[in-house]
Amino acid sequence: MAIGDVYEAAECEDVHYVDTGMYDVAEYGSVYVVDAERPALVDTGIGANYERVLDVMAEVGVAPEDLEAIAITHVHLDHAGGAGYLVEECPSATVYVHEIGASHLVDPTRLWEGTKQAVGDQVQYYAEPKPVPEDRIVELTDGDEIDLGDHTLRAHHAPGHAPHQVVFHDPAIDGVFTADAAGIFTPSTDAVNVTSPPVNFDLDQALDDVETIRELDPETLLYGHFGTEPADDRLDEYAEKLDDWVTAVREKRAELDDDDAVVQHFAETVETPDVWGEHKAREEVALNVRGVLVMLDRAD
Numbered sequence: 001m002a003i004g005d006v007y008e009a010a011e012c013e014d015v016h017y018v019d020t021g022m023y024d025v026a027e028y029g030s031v032y033v034v035d036a037e038r039p040a041l042v043d044t045g046i047g048a049n050y051e052r053v054l055d056v057m058a059e060v061g062v063a064p065e066d067l068e069a070i071a072i073t074h075v076h077l078d079h080a081g082g083a084g085y086l087v088e089e090c091p092s093a094t095v096y097v098h099e100i101g102a103s104h105l106v107d108p109t110r111l112w113e114g115t116k117q118a119v120g121d122q123v124q125y126y127a128e129p130k131p132v133p134e135d136r137i138v139e140l141t142d143g144d145e146i147d148l149g150d151h152t153l154r155a156h157h158a159p160g161h162a163p164h165q166v167v168f169h170d171p172a173i174d175g176v177f178t179a180d181a182a183g184i185f186t187p188s189t190d191a192v193n194v195t196s197p198p199v200n201f202d203l204d205q206a207l208d209d210v211e212t213i214r215e216l217d218p219e220t221l222l223y224g225h226f227g228t229e230p231a232d233d234r235l236d237e238y239a240e241k242l243d244d245w246v247t248a249v250r251e252k253r254a255e256l257d258d259d260d261a262v263v264q265h266f267a268e269t270v271e272t273p274d275v276w277g278e279h280k281a282r283e284e285v286a287l288n289v290r291g292v293l294v295m296l297d298r299a300d
Contacts, residue, residue, distance in 0.1 A: 037149025
């Protein structure tokens with residue numbers, strides 16, 4: 001597996017995805033093309049990598065002028081940062097996004113400033129987002145559907161990672177596009193990793209989101225990070241790891257009573273996939289620790 005590679009989604013007819021090379025590492029960012037009667041993208045990746053999205057469309061045979069839908073799972077810029085770039089290239093595409101996040105695509109100023117604050121020096125990998133014209137956006141809420149003809153994307157609100165997050169269920173492939181609600185999967189380690197970034201991560205809601213996907217009983221999980229995987233026991237694996245993760249951060253904070261020391265402890269000790277490299281791995285862990293600490297502060 002390498003940056004820029006295009007894959008057929010296993011057991012998911014008409015679906016392909018590209019490794020966008022997010023953060024300059026492989027096996028982290030995937031954007032999906034659904035080659036339906038009304039062709040669609042699911043998510044867009046970081047704006048800096050939007051050309052790779054156009055590349056996968058070309059390989060699948062979807063011309064920019066034929067793309068009709070861009071389905072955004074949530075407006076965090078690793079999922080929606082390319083939306084403004086792609087609507088410029090794809091004149092017939094409508095952007096579908098949860099109603100809470102729509103205004104941030106129309107005017108991404110606050111989103112950009114918040115992202116810079118949250119991700120620190122990882123912002124070097126991003127491109128400043130471009131606005132999406134308001135008349136190119138359709139707002140979604142729980143239960144809404146995007147009709148693609150021979151495919152349907154049904155939105156299910158999943159606010160544990162972010163209040164504007166949805167997962168999309170496509171009954172035609174018996175698959176769920178999981179956004180960040182089922183964790184981060186890395187094929188090279190055959191494991192699911194936690195994601196708990198600030199400022200909106202909530203453990204109870206995140207576990208509810210896992211249950212939302214479980215109740216859909218999909219055959220395949222299509223991860224925003226990264227690729228496709230049979231559902232099997234992956235949801236159970238993630239729920240257990242997420243619960244253990246929050247417990248570990250809570251206990252370490254009580255022991256050290258110094259948040260910077262807590263972040264440093266986990267950045268130095270958590271085992272991460274080799275494919276991420278040292279820099280991305282440390283930043284990923286630090287981000288996730290900070291998200292749990294923010295959640296614990298809210299609970300006090």
